[in-house]
Amino acid sequence: MSAPPRHIPVSTSLHGTRWRRSSRSTGMNNCVETARTDTGPWQGLVAVRDSKNMTGPALLFTPDAWKEFLTGLS
Numbered sequence: 001m002s003a004p005p006r007h008i009p010v011s012t013s014l015h016g017t018r019w020r021r022s023s024r025s026t027g028m029n030n031c032v033e034t035a036r037t038d039t040g041p042w043q044g045l046v047a048v049r050d051s052k053n054m055t056g057p058a059l060l061f062t063p064d065a066w067k068e069f070l071t072g073l074s
Helices: 063-073
Strands: 032-036 046-050 058-061
Touching: 046 063, 058 063
Parallel strands: none
Antiparallel strands: 032 046, 046 058
């Protein structure tokens, strides 16, 4: 089994993905957005992108890795 991809160069290639922004983000696009992917080789991964650059790259994490990251923030 191959490892899941770690990033994609253009986040808009995740067609139909519903991006969510932090509730703590102001209206100035100074936050990150996350999405659960459900298509292609990215299926089941968590995508993270910069809200200031919505057509830019996205980092991809397994759900467990993303949960571990969030747990480490608290």
